[in-house]
Amino acid sequence: MNLFQQLCKKHNIDFYDADIDPSFTKDMGKDHWTNYSSSCFDEIRLGFYDDKDIKNISFFHEFGHCRVPKVWSKYTFDYFAKSYMNRFYDEIYAWRYAILFTKKLNIDFKKETIKWARGELATYFNQCAWASDNRIKITQEMENEMYKLALLI
Numbered sequence: 750m751n752l753f754q755q756l757c758k759k760h761n762i763d764f765y766d767a768d769i770d771p772s773f774t775k776d777m778g779k780d781h782w783t784n785y786s787s788s789c790f791d792e793i794r795l796g797f798y799d800d801k802d803i804k805n806i807s808f809f810h811e812f813g814h815c816r817v818p819k820v821w822s823k824y825t826f827d828y829f830a831k832s833y834m835n836r837f838y839d840e841i842y843a844w845r846y847a848i849l850f851t852k853k854l855n856i857d858f859k860k861e862t863i864k865w866a867r868g869e870l871a872t873y874f875n876q877c878a879w880a881s882d883n884r885i886k887i888t889q890e891m892e893n894e895m896y897k898l899a900l901l902i
């Protein structure tokens with residue numbers, strides 16, 4: 750059992766790794782699942798990655814989604830639809846969890862990997878309700894604050 754499998758087993762998370770068994774990727778196809786993962790409640794689907802470091806940080810991010818129960822347990826699809834802001838905070842806290850947790854395990858990530866993670870988080874900036882309604886313009890300074898909160902610095 751590898752580390753990811755051990756962690757998921759310990760926390761009752763169903764874990765699917767495309768490199769081990771790609772059968773879950775058949776519906777959406779390999780392209781969809783390349784450099785992409787998902788998690789839902791107590792399930793993680795880790796896709797195919799070009800870069801091992803990015804695969805690792807992606808796992809811990811999805812693991813973070815499953816391990817931040819106070820936010821996640823309130824997560825219904827209705828809630829999802831109503832509040833991009835909550836979705837946005839889920840993203841921040843999943844990254845934050847990933848960074849704190851991997852620090853404890855002495856797992857480091859390359860600078861470029863952290864940069865990639867910032868880019869992933871940034872894709873959610875514009876989905877937050879206030880930004881998508883143009884009620885606020887997200888400045889570089891605000892972006893930096895969000896990266897700091899997510900510990901992606």
Ligand SMILES: [Zn+2]
Binds near residue numbers: 810814843
């Ligand atoms: Zn996420």
